[in-house]
Amino acid sequence: MSYVTGLTFGGTDWTPQFLQGIDWSKCLGCGRCFKVCGRGVMSLIALNDEGEVVDEDEDDDEVERKVMNVIDAAKCIGCQACDRVCPKDCHVYAPLAALAVT
Ligand code: SF4
Numbered sequence: 001m002s003y004v005t006g007l008t009f010g011g012t013d014w015t016p017q018f019l020q021g022i023d024w025s026k027c028l029g030c031g032r033c034f035k036v037c038g039r040g041v042m043s044l045i046a047l048n049d050e051g052e053v054v055d056e057d058e059d060d061d062e063v064e065r066k067v068m069n070v071i072d073a074a075k076c077i078g079c080q081a082c083d084r085v086c087p088k089d090c091h092v093y094a095p096l097a098a099l100a101v102t
Pocket residue numbers: 017018019036037038039041042075076077078079080081082083
């Protein structure tokens with residue numbers, strides 16, 4: 001399978017790796033990946049002690065911890081900056097399959 005590729009400024013081939021998900025079992029909720037991403041792809045969410053997503057404004061007593069979540073994968077440019085700042089290796093990526101030209 002071939003994938004969508006680009007070029008660096010110097011003309012070297014580059015294959016973007018787009019964010020597919022974040023492993024909540026490893027995430028510390030530190031927010032480093034959120035700060036480094038300029039594309040609005042991720043946001044923190046709250047979980048209860050059973051690992052279920054809760055509304056932190058309405059269910060403040062139930063919040064056990066916060067984790068990073070993918071809220072708009074379509075905005076990702078595949079730079080993997082979020083991976084480089086994550087201390088727990090939480091992010092999962094994939095290249096974008098190129099459409100076959102006939
Ligand atoms: S790969 Fe880049 S654009 Fe995509 S979520 Fe991570 S930092 Fe944002």
